[in-house]
Amino acid sequence: METLLSTLTTGILIGGIYALVALGWVIIYKCSGVLNLAMGEMTLIGAYLSWSLYQAGVPFVLAIVLTIIAGIVLGILTERIFLDKLIGQPLLAVIMVTVGMAFFFRGTICFIWGTDTRVFEPAVFSIEPMHIGFLRVTPVFLWSFIVAIALLVALVLFFKYTRWGLSMQATADDETAALSLGVSVRFVYSAAWAIAFITSGIGGALLANINGLNISISYLGLLVLPAVIFGGLNSVPGAVVGGVVIGILENLTGTYLNQFVPGGIKQIAPFIFLVVFLLFKPYGLWGWERIERV
Amino acid sequence: MSTVWLPCGHYHQNYEKDQGWWQTPLIKIKMVLLLLVVFVAIPLVLPGYWIGVCTMVGYTIMGALGVQLLIGYTELITLGHGAFIAVGSYTATILVLHFPWPEFIVDWGLAYPISIVAAALTAGIWSVIFGLPCARVKGFYLILTTIAAQFITVDFILTQYVSKIGGRAQSFSLPPGTIQIGPWEMTGDVKPYLFMAVLVSLMIMVLSNLLRSRVGRAWMAIRDNDIAASTMGINVYLYKILAFFVAGAMAGVAGAFWLSNTAAISPEHFPWFWSLWLVGVILIGGVGSIHGAVFGSLFMVLIMEFLQMGVIPLSEYYPKLLFSFAFLKKAVFGLAICAFLIFEPHGLAYRWWQIKNYFNLWPFSY
Numbered sequence: 001m002e003t004l005l006s007t008l009t010t011g012i013l014i015g016g017i018y019a020l021v022a023l024g025w026v027i028i029y030k031c032s033g034v035l036n037l038a039m040g041e042m043t044l045i046g047a048y049l050s051w052s053l054y055q056a057g058v059p060f061v062l063a064i065v066l067t068i069i070a071g072i073v074l075g076i077l078t079e080r081i082f083l084d085k086l087i088g089q090p091l092l093a094v095i096m097v098t099v100g101m102a103f104f105f106r107g108t109i110c111f112i113w114g115t116d117t118r119v120f121e122p123a124v125f126s127i128e129p130m131h132i133g134f135l136r137v138t139p140v141f142l143w144s145f146i147v148a149i150a151l152l153v154a155l156v157l158f159f160k161y162t163r164w165g166l167s168m169q170a171t172a173d174d175e176t177a178a179l180s181l182g183v184s185v186r187f188v189y190s191a192a193w194a195i196a197f198i199t200s201g202i203g204g205a206l207l208a209n210i211n212g213l214n215i216s217i218s219y220l221g222l223l224v225l226p227a228v229i230f231g232g233l234n235s236v237p238g239a240v241v242g243g244v245v246i247g248i249l250e251n252l253t254g255t256y257l258n259q260f261v262p263g264g265i266k267q268i269a270p271f272i273f274l275v276v277f278l279l280f281k282p283y284g285l286w287g288w289e290r291i292e293r294v
Numbered sequence: 295m296s297t298v299w300l301p302c303g304h305y306h307q308n309y310e311k312d313q314g315w316w317q318t319p320l321i322k323i324k325m326v327l328l329l330l331v332v333f334v335a336i337p338l339v340l341p342g343y344w345i346g347v348c349t350m351v352g353y354t355i356m357g358a359l360g361v362q363l364l365i366g367y368t369e370l371i372t373l374g375h376g377a378f379i380a381v382g383s384y385t386a387t388i389l390v391l392h393f394p395w396p397e398f399i400v401d402w403g404l405a406y407p408i409s410i411v412a413a414a415l416t417a418g419i420w421s422v423i424f425g426l427p428c429a430r431v432k433g434f435y436l437i438l439t440t441i442a443a444q445f446i447t448v449d450f451i452l453t454q455y456v457s458k459i460g461g462r463a464q465s466f467s468l469p470p471g472t473i474q475i476g477p478w479e480m481t482g483d484v485k486p487y488l489f490m491a492v493l494v495s496l497m498i499m500v501l502s503n504l505l506r507s508r509v510g511r512a513w514m515a516i517r518d519n520d521i522a523a524s525t526m527g528i529n530v531y532l533y534k535i536l537a538f539f540v541a542g543a544m545a546g547v548a549g550a551f552w553l554s555n556t557a558a559i560s561p562e563h564f565p566w567f568w569s570l571w572l573v574g575v576i577l578i579g580g581v582g583s584i585h586g587a588v589f590g591s592l593f594m595v596l597i598m599e600f601l602q603m604g605v606i607p608l609s610e611y612y613p614k615l616l617f618s619f620a621f622l623k624k625a626v627f628g629l630a631i632c633a634f635l636i637f638e639p640h641g642l643a644y645r646w647w648q649i650k651n652y653f654n655l656w657p658f659s660y
Contacts, residue, residue, distance in 0.1 A: 035434050037373075085636045091433050092371055093635050096577055099373075099570050100631030107625025111618050222445075225438055233434070268450040271442040275427070278439060282431045 006136050007255045008248060013141040014210070015247020016148040017203045021220055022227040022239035023152060024199030030172035030234045031192035034083060035091070038098045039200055040221020041105035046071060046201015047208040047217050048113050051120060060124045064147075064202060071201045075194030083189070102221075110215060117214040124209055144206040151202055152240065155195065159236075164191060172234070219267070223250075226274040232287025241285070246270050301654045313506050332491050337484045345483040347599055349555055352490035354575060354591035356548035359497055359584070360541035361572045366582035367505065368537040369517040370428060371437050374444035375572050377424075378542045380564035381447060382417035382549030384456055386410060387466045387559050390473065392459070403474040406553070414546040420447070421542025428534050444566050453561045465560030473554050480554035493551055497544055502584055504540065513537055517582075567624070574631045580641025589642040597630070598623055 021043060028036050046067050053063035082101055086094055125140035159165035170178040171188040179185055204217050211217070227246045231238020254266035301320075306312040316322040336348055357379055364370045389409040399405055424443040428436055457465065473480040480486055504510050512533045515523035524530045553559065571594070579590025602619060609616035634641065 035437075082632055082636075089635075089639070092365065092369075092577075092581065093639065095371070095434075095437065096573060097632050097635050100574070100628040100635065103567075103570070103624045103628025104632065105628070107621045107623070107628060110621035111614075111625065114618070222441070225441070229435075229438060265450075268445060271445050275424075275439055275442045275446075278431055278435055279427055282435050 002134075002136075003255060005134075007251045009135055009137060010141060011248030011251035012244055013137070013145040013247075014207075014251070015244035016145040016152075017206050017243075018220070018223060018227055018247050019240040019243025020148040020151055020199045020206075021203040022224045022231070022243040023155065023236060024196035024203075025224050025228055026231075026234065026236055026239040027168075027199075028192050028196045029228075030236070031168055032083070032087075032189045033094075034098065035095050036098050036196070037095060038102035038105060038221070039196070039224050040218030041102045041109070042197055042200040043204030043207070043220045044109050044215065044218050045074065045105060045204075046197070047204030047213050048109055049201065050205040051118055051208060051213050052113075054120055054124070060120075064205065067201050067205060068198050071197035072194040075197035076190045078197070079190045079193040083193070084186070087189075106215070106218065115215050117212045118208075119212045120209055140210055144210060147206060148203065151199065155199070156236075168192065223270055226270040226277075229274055229282075229284055230277060232284030234288055235284065235286035238284055238286040246273075249273060299651050299654055302658070315502075329495075332495075333488070337487060342483040345487045347595060349483070349487045349490050351591050351595045352487070352494045353548060353552060353555065354572070354595055355494050355588055356490075356497060356551060357545060357568075357572045358575045358579070358587035358591055359501055360544035360548070362576045362581075362584065362587045363501060363513075363544070364537055364541045365573065366576060366586065367510070367517055368513045368534060370425070370534060370537060371433070371573075372440040372541075372569075373437055373573060374424070374440035374442070374447075374566075374569050375541070375545055376564045376566065376569035377444045377447035378417045378421045378545035379549040379552070379568070380452055380561065381420045381542075382413040382546030383552050383559055383564070384452060384466075384549075385416040385546070386413040386550035386553055387468070388456075388459065389413070390553070391466065391468070403476045403478070406473050406475055406480075410547060410550040413550040414543040417546025417549065418539040418543035421538045421545065422535055425535055425538030425542075428531075428538070441566075444569055448561050448564050448566075452564075457561060465558045467558040468553060468556070475554075486555045489554055490551060493547060497547065498584060498588075501540075501544075505584075509533070509536065571627065574627060576641075577631060578634045578641060580643030583643045585646060586641050586643040589646065593642060594627070594630070597626075601626060 021039060024042075025036055025039050028034050049070055050060075050063045050067045053066055054060055058066065078101065082097055083094075086097055123140075125143045127138055127140050129136050129138050131137075159169055167178065167183040168188050168191060170181070170183055171185055175185060178188075200221070203220060207217055207220060223246060224243075227242035228239050229242070230245055231240070231242030249269060250266055253269040257265050257269070300306075300318065304318050306317075311317065316325055337345060340348070357375060360378070361372060361375050364372045364375075386406070386409040389412055390405055393405075393409075395405045399408070424439060427439045431439065470481065471479060475489065478485055480489065505513070512523070512528045515526065515528055516530055516533055520530050549564075552563070556563070575590035575594050576586055577590070578593055579588065580586030601623065605615045605619060605622070615622065638645070
């Protein structure tokens, strides 16, 4: 029982990070219709930037803020350089340009920082487990969850109450109508990429605190895909729920199935889940259904 | 991209001629020259290292042809083709090493060729298994299924289970003498190269014949508009599955060929990078033409070779360049894909088509 509870808690806590990254993915898809496969590399950029800043003596909070600023700049640059020219192109072109970006980012990151595992030193959050009631929680998970949720709430408030957020919502809903009402769609696209860079960068930095930082953090970018499929490609609450569900699923299979199916079942379970889920409910729980059957 | 315009004075009188391979004497001479260069000149003239590079080009072409069939001709976007190559490779390895072959088959050197056929079939069926969801999903969802195929096949089944057959830890080593075709043992540079050239020619022949038959026309109809295709009586689902099977079988042949060019098989030979590399190759070469697969493979492999040659003198001043060349290669590959998509979306094959037309119609472009 205790194992189950602690597995579930860890799943939910780490799912918060997945939810954050999934949110960034969904925002890009909703606003500009780009299916982004470079998400993992975007998490790497954020993680390595914050690590470098932290190692250079910058306090962690300030490092996160600087990562956010760098994310905004990089997001706008990426959108302007790579994706601006491909608006309205077929699916293959748009997906492959994100794949090309992914390779470019990954190659550059590996070239600059190498492939050794780095750790945040001194550790930002303690890894000594503590007890909240009868639950055993590791503070690093808890703090990561809190940061992720805080950023999620901030983003939701941004979409609900600010002018920019509302114009992004309008574009996601109906691009032509938004254009005719004077919303600058190009601005919205850039903003979407900037937000995605922020969320994935912070997600990467948090995960790097938990697991140590190396190139395999970019696995987060693939893990996002089952999450967004589960929630529905264009649903923001779906992304959050999907992220948490994938976190729980991953930890449950890691705890219970590993003895029967040794090896990397923990890493592969989300993808098996993805294939099976696609067979039965391809549009996710809250996605828009397109009548596009073969 | 249609066929090339004929030079002034040549015209077709029936449909058969219009579909012909070698339509004018000039094309016939050109193709014979090309075959001579590939089969005679390159093995005789080039040094061993560059023959190895050419073998690599051929291996890339074999993989890219299957991807071209799926993406370029049927619009089933696959980002997991490396999985099927891996399946072919492992099937052939296990058959060659562990199957109880009768004595005479080993003596005649038939074990490896038979394994290649078996590998093609296995990879085709494996590909169909992951193609089955294409009955229900399209576009991005299909892409996700193929990505899942890559990770389930290579990172899970092959790494965790198949690699451990016979108490191995990681890779299957191929002892010398096991990879044999008839009397020829696949050693050195030239023999794998010639075997590659034969396989590539055969595969291009099979694919282009398929594409000008009923099957190929059905595939292209599905690519252009699947609803219209189904109203014309094409069984869309069946033909999509068939496309998966053929592409998977080609990947299986490519994977089985890889045995003759390497001393050991391990899952690291088939990373996700390799699947994406193949898609990048056909994007750079041009989507929707066999030329595209060939040009893309040539371009990418040679560019990387030249890059390496260019880096070696520079590395004297900045040794990290050579030390982390693999990363540099990835970055350049990514940039090349982006640049081609933005500036040359039709790929190299389209440029080639324009050049041919220019010379065919010279001096008067009517």
